[in-house]
Every structure is written in structure tokens, then in C-alpha cells.
Amino acid sequence: MKILTVIGARPQxxxxxxISRIISEQYNNVIDEVIVHTGxxxxxxxxxxxxxxxxxxxxxxxxxxxxxxxxxxxxxxxIELEKIMLGxxxxxxxxxxxxNSTLAAALTASKLHIPIxxxxxxxxxxxxxxxxxxxxxxxxxxxxxxxxxxxxxANNLRKEGLAENIYVVGDxxxxxxxxxxxxMKPTEKVTNLPADFYLATIHRQENTDDxxxxxxxxxxxxxxxxxxxxxxxxxxxxxxxxxxxxxxxGNNITILDPVGYFDMxxxxxxxxxVLTDSGGLQKEAYYFNKPTVIMRDQTEWVDLTDKGxxxxxxxxxxxxxxxxxxxxxxxxxxxxxxxxxxxxxxIVNILALE
Ligand code: UD1
Ligand code: UDP
Numbered sequence: 001m002k003i004l005t006v007i008g009a010r011p012q013x014x015x016x017x018x019i020s021r022i023i024s025e026q027y028n029n030v031i032d033e034v035i036v037h038t039g040x041x042x043x044x045x046x047x048x049x050x051x052x053x054x055x056x057x058x059x060x061x062x063x064x065x066x067x068x069x070x071x072x073x074x075x076x077x078x079i080e081l082e083k084i085m086l087g088x089x090x091x092x093x094x095x096x097x098x099x100n101s102t103l104a105a106a107l108t109a110s111k112l113h114i115p116i117x118x119x120x121x122x123x124x125x126x127x128x129x130x131x132x133x134x135x136x137x138x139x140x141x142x143x144x145x146x147x148x149x150x151x152x153x154a155n156n157l158r159k160e161g162l163a164e165n166i167y168v169v170g171d172x173x174x175x176x177x178x179x180x181x182x183x184m185k186p187t188e189k190v191t192n193l194p195a196d197f198y199l200a201t202i203h204r205q206e207n208t209d210d211x212x213x214x215x216x217x218x219x220x221x222x223x224x225x226x227x228x229x230x231x232x233x234x235x236x237x238x239x240x241x242x243x244x245x246x247x248x249x250g251n252n253i254t255i256l257d258p259v260g261y262f263d264m265x266x267x268x269x270x271x272x273x274v275l276t277d278s279g280g281l282q283k284e285a286y287y288f289n290k291p292t293v294i295m296r297d298q299t300e301w302v303d304l305t306d307k308g309x310x311x312x313x314x315x316x317x318x319x320x321x322x323x324x325x326x327x328x329x330x331x332x333x334x335x336x337x338x339x340x341x342x343x344x345x346x347i348v349n350i351l352a353l354e
Pocket of ligand 1: 009010011041042046066067068098100131132205236237240
């Protein structure tokens with residue numbers, strides 16, 4: 001069978017790496033995978049570094065559609081993806097998560113009656129002001145096969161009337177951590193850092209595009225960094241907004257350019273606590289037994305907050321500071337919240353039977 005995989009943003013490269021590896025190692029004779037890179041993320045350290053380090057097969061098509069508004073980006077992707085899908089005539093389109101690339105691929109495939117498999121289906125924050133919420137709801141409602149991390153997203157789908165082909169398989173990002181942490185080669189960018197630090201990332205539109213939120217977060221990080229080194233690999237979106245809003249970043253915060261996956265795994269291993277608004281990093285912090293301050297109002301990964309290993313603070317300086325103090329006391333982490341580390345094998349096994 002021919003599977004057309006559409007990816008475009010950093011977290012999708014990491015998720016797709018796990019599936020592509022299983023296809024090429026175990027299902028080479030059964031599945032022909034064609035990869036399309038939409039170009040949503042395009043800097044070397046937001047894209048190519050993941051293909052090289054994680055040995056993701058080279059995309060057959062690279063669309064170079066990045067750095068645009070939601071509508072422009074999604075619209076241009078629709079136009080190009082339609083041509084590719086008509087030419088390739090795949091048996092299935094495979095999409096990940098909730099980015100504009102996910103939605104564009106799902107919409108295109110659905111109009112051409114190509115079955116869609118959605119990995120990380122059913123995630124909900126129950127807030128339609130978040131662009132990812134729109135992307136994931138719409139993607140789910142045109143998908144045929146749903147691969148969920150836990151029962152919670154599977155039940156979200158059922159509540160929305162989507163009852164068939166729902167598989168609870170665990171998290172492919174856990175597979176990635178287990179596999180790549182054994183072979184990671186961190187660079188001096190991270191190995192030269194001080195021994196004890198907190199790791200931070202920020203890139204969510206609701207934080208970066210709101211001046212007050214961004215100021216609050218950076219004020220909190222600055223205050224924390226007076227006591228403890230804060231290492232912040234800075235997403236290009238956030239860097240641009242800091243410039244636009246003339247927000248001066250405190251000298252004590254250790255700002256890095258975005259790092260590759262190996263460096264990120266090293267940072268996660270060495271950090272004593274994580275502050276983030278990233279979806280993926282929340283879970284990875286848990287995989288490394290690190291407590292996490294989630295600088296958002298909601299999380300899709302509710303198991304982390306339910307079990308007390310993460311806390312929601314929004315973009316509120318005082319809440320962030322209090323949460324750091326609370327979470328610094330946590331040492332016990334529940335096991336296997338998001339599967340057994342074999343999600344990708346389960347998914348490919350199911351796909352191969354279709
Ligand atoms: C996107 C996803 C978000 C995901 C994030 C992962 C959507 C709606 N959002 O957000 O769900 O969590 O990726 O990181 O799809 N930029 C660069 N170089 C790059 C990439 C981006 O400079 O390689 C800058 C550009 O100014 C661009 C901005 O960052 O306009 C935002 O990029 P975009 O892909 O639109 O959204 P993200 O914030 O990255
Ligand atoms: N990541 C990375 N380098 C960085 C920041 C993040 O490799 O500088 C990885 C991180 O470990 C996780 C993924 O990128 O695997 C998360 O992506 P991101 O936070 O951009 O998006 P989200 O998960 O919020 O959609």
C-alpha cells in the first residue's frame with residue numbers, strides 16, 4: 001500500500017521519525033511511504049537538523065510554504081497538496097497532531113476521498129480560540145482511522161459521534177525518547193552549560209502574540225534566573241515578538257537558538273524542572289521525571305496535571321513563581337501514563353492490515 005505522510009512543523013518531524021523507522025525496518029515490502037514536507041518550519045534548526053539526526057527519509061516533495069498567516073499558509077498548502085495527491089494516488093494519507101499542515105493535508109485528502117489516519121487524534125483543550133483546537137477538531141471529523149494516546153482522547157472522539165476505527169496506542173513521542181536517548185550525541189551548545197538549571201520554552205500564539213502575557217512570562221523567568229540558571233532555546237516566533245513588543249530579555253536568562261532533538265534530550269535529562277507552553281515538551285519532561293510548569297490556561301495532557309507532576313499557571317508571573325516552588329518538591333512520578341513505548345509499532349501494524 002502507498003501511504004502519503006504530510007509533515008511540516010518541528011513536533012511532526014519527531015513523531016514521524018518513529019513511524020518511518022518502523023516502516024523502513026519492518027514493513028518495507030508492504031508499505032511504500034511518500035513524505036511531503038509543507039515547509040511550515042524551514043530554518044535549518046527547526047527542520048533539517050531533525051531529518052539528519054533522526055534519519056527521517058528525505059521528503060519526495062518540499063513545498064516551502066512557511067512564514068505566512070494561517071489562511072495564506074493553509075490555502076497554499078491545499079493547492080499544492082491536491083496536485084500531489086492526484087499524482088501519487090495514495091491509499092492513505094497520514095497526518096500528525098494539530099498544525100496548519102495537518103489540517104491542510106486532511107482537508108485535501110477528504111475532498112479526494114482518500115482515507116486519513118490521524119495520529120494524536122481526539123486531543124482537546126475545549127477552547128476554540130486556540131488555533132490548534134480548530135485544526136484538530138476539523139482533522140478528526142474528516143479522518144477514518146484515529147490513533148489516540150490514552151482513553152481520554154478516545155472518549156472525546158466518541159462524545160463527538162466518531163465511533164469507529166479508534167485505537168488507543170500510546171504516545172509515539174515516548175517511543176522517540178526511548179529510542180533516541182540511547183544514541184543521542186549532544187553538542188557543546190548544551191554540554192557546556194552549568195550543571196544545575198531549569199529548562200524553558202515558549203512559542204504558543206496565545207502567549208507570544210499578547211504583549212502582557214509575554215511580559216509576564218519573561219518577568220517570571222528573569223526572577224527565577226536570579227536563583228537558578230534558566231536555559232531557554234528560543235522559538236523564532238517568540239524572538240520576533242520580543243523584538244516587535246520591545247521586550248528586553250533579562251541578562252540572567254540563558255537564551256539559545258532552537259536546538260536539535262539530541263540536544264533537547266540532553267537538556268531534559270539534566271534540567272531539574274521544566275517551564276513550557278509546548279504540548280510535546282510537557283510529556284517529554286514527564287518521561288524524564290521532571291516536574292513541569294505549564295504556562296497555559298489549559299492542557300490537552302490532563303493526566304500530567306491530574307497526577308500532580310505538572311501545574312497550569314497561565315501567563316501569570318506570581319502563579320509561575322509559586323508553581324516553581326511547589327513543583328521543586330516533587331520526586332515521585334507515576335509510570336506509563338502514555339503507553340509502553342511501542343506506539344509506532346502498533347500503529348504501523350494496524351495500517352499494514354488496512
Ligand atoms: C506551529 C503550530 C503549533 C506548534 C508549533 C511547533 C500551527 C497553527 N501552529 O506554531 O501548533 O506547536 O508550530 O513549534 O500550525 N518561523 C521562523 N522559522 C521557522 C519557523 C517559523 O522564522 O523555521 C517564524 C515565522 O515568523 C513564522 C512564525 O515563526 O511566521 C510562526 O510559525 P508558524 O509555523 O506559523 O507557527 P508556530 O508558532 O511555529
Ligand atoms: N524541541 C527541540 N528543540 C527545541 C525545542 C523543542 O527539539 O529547541 C522538540 C521537543 O523536544 C519536542 C518538540 O520539539 O519533541 C516539541 O515541539 P514544539 O514545542 O515546537 O511544539 P508542540 O509540541 O508544542 O506542538
